[in-house]
Amino acid sequence: MSNESLFERAQKVIPGGVNSPVRAFRAVGGTPRFISRAHGPYIFDAEGKRYVDYIGSWGPMILGHGHPAVLEAVQKAAVDGFSFGAPTEREIELAEEILKLVPSMDMVRLVSSGTEAAMSALRLARGATGRNKIVKFEGCYHGHADSLLVKAGSGLATFGNPTSAGVPAEVVQHTLVLEYNNLDQLEEAFKLHAKDTACVVIEPIAGNMNFVRAALPFMKRLRELCTQHGSLLVFDEVMTGFRVGLRSAQGLYAKDLPGFEPDMSVFGKVIGGGMPLAAFGAKRAVMEKLAPLGPVYQAGTLSGNPVATACGLATLREIQKPGFFEALSERTRSLVSGLLGAAKEAGVPMVGDSEGGMFGFFFADTLAQNYGQVMATDKERFNRFFHGMLDAGVYFAPALYEAGFVSSAHTADDIAATVESARNVLR
Numbered sequence: 430m431s432n433e434s435l436f437e438r439a440q441k442v443i444p445g446g447v448n449s450p451v452r453a454f455r456a457v458g459g460t461p462r463f464i465s466r467a468h469g470p471y472i473f474d475a476e477g478k479r480y481v482d483y484i485g486s487w488g489p490m491i492l493g494h495g496h497p498a499v500l501e502a503v504q505k506a507a508v509d510g511f512s513f514g515a516p517t518e519r520e521i522e523l524a525e526e527i528l529k530l531v532p533s534m535d536m537v538r539l540v541s542s543g544t545e546a547a548m549s550a551l552r553l554a555r556g557a558t559g560r561n562k563i564v565k566f567e568g569c570y571h572g573h574a575d576s577l578l579v580k581a582g583s584g585l586a587t588f589g590n591p592t593s594a595g596v597p598a599e600v601v602q603h604t605l606v607l608e609y610n611n612l613d614q615l616e617e618a619f620k621l622h623a624k625d626t627a628c629v630v631i632e633p634i635a636g637n638m639n640f641v642r643a644a645l646p647f648m649k650r651l652r653e654l655c656t657q658h659g660s661l662l663v664f665d666e667v668m669t670g671f672r673v674g675l676r677s678a679q680g681l682y683a684k685d686l687p688g689f690e691p692d693m694s695v696f697g698k699v700i701g702g703g704m705p706l707a708a709f710g711a712k713r714a715v716m717e718k719l720a721p722l723g724p725v726y727q728a729g730t731l732s733g734n735p736v737a738t739a740c741g742l743a744t745l746r747e748i749q750k751p752g753f754f755e756a757l758s759e760r761t762r763s764l765v766s767g768l769l770g771a772a773k774e775a776g777v778p779m780v781g782d783s784e785g786g787m788f789g790f791f792f793a794d795t796l797a798q799n800y801g802q803v804m805a806t807d808k809e810r811f812n813r814f815f816h817g818m819l820d821a822g823v824y825f826a827p828a829l830y831e832a833g834f835v836s837s838a839h840t841a842d843d844i845a846a847t848v849e850s851a852r853n854v855l856r
């Protein structure tokens with residue numbers, strides 16, 4: 430069985446052959462690898478070829494694949510039942526575990542995907558503030574809810590235009606799109622729209638435009654403006670949550686800005702450990718606006734699924750073990766510095782950054798600060814590098830605007846082998 434033949438077969442029955450577009454390799458060209466199994470830091474394709482996996486299902490697999498403690502928890506939960514449509518103790522345990530690590534929230538609601546969590550969080554923000562407008566940033570992804578598939582309009586006084594067919598202009602007319610890290614636009618947007626703005630949603634470290642940090646002064650001012658005008662600051666930590674550190678990205682900002690907290694947070698990916706699970710949460714007064722307590726409706730047949738919660742809970746327990754994030758951060762840093770070293774030897778301009786087990790690299794002279802700068806980096810070189818590494822058995826994300834992920838299962842030898850491959854490919 431070949432990847433090629435599976436891709437042909439898939440394209441007959443699934444649009445583009447994939448169930449999520451980036452998997453189709455459109456950005457880099459070529460044939461997607463069909464994965465048959467995974468173990469630790471490795472994934473194996475249908476042809477039996479092994480790859481060092483730096484995608485980790487786009488973030489969730491922070492312990493690598495098939496971690497024994499997680500596997501045991503999932504197997505045990507599956508025996509007890511797949512789904513009940515009734516509450517379980519494990520949902521309380523997972524909620525308690527998340528809240529213990531995220532002091533900005535008093536309550537969480539569990540759902541099944543990041544899209545669902547972000548969409549519900551925005552509905553709640555609107556319901557809680559009684560305002561309609563939402564502000565987002567170009568290059569940040571918050572799932573594919575209609576009102577978020579939007580690009581900037583012609584100016585800050587005009588709202589967005591849909592980026593997808595099937596989204597009526599009326600649906601995005603309340604969404605304002607600003608440039609990431611642009612303080613002037615932020616000030617201007619609040620000057621024009623503060624009293625109508627329900628919330629500002631942001632990826633605090635943007636991982637859907639490679640790896641771009643929100644600068645400290647930008648985040649500080651964003652917090653001040655939201656507080657001053659009664660708009661909720663929503664941290665989309667679906668990617669960064671329990672991935673960049675045990676306290677997530679908000680914990681990192683709180684280190685530099687004492688007392689810093691978002692008003693609402695959205696999680697996914699790591700909290701499910703590879704199973705469909707996500708969550709959104711806030712202070713009690715906001716969360717009590719949610720049904721059945723309040724007027725904001727939200728529901729889900731499979732929400733808080735018993736197998737998914739077992740998987741998430743086991744994952745969250747592992748990452749709290751002493752030294753976990755120190756070791757993961759160190760390993761991730763060694764990967765990035767190894768790649769940059771290889772590029773330097775080859776005379777190739779490359780920059781990179783990482784936090785916890787999340788990283789990014791660009792073929793450019795300086796780190797990008799916003800989406801425009803990310804997309805201006807050397808795409809041809811990225812694509813050649815991607816395919817060279819893939820041939821060498823290293824699986825990076827198949828697009829220059831995606832972040833990368835290291836797991837605790839990646840050994841120093843895996844990193845060294847990856848860097849050696851990069852040396853050969855970049856030469």
Ligand SMILES: *Cc1c(COP(=O)(O)O)cnc(C)c1O
Nearest residue numbers: 542543544570571572665667668
């Ligand atoms: C992945 C992601 C989402 C969407 O999550 P899904 O589970 O794919 O629906 C939302 N926000 C961010 C920041 C993400 O990285």
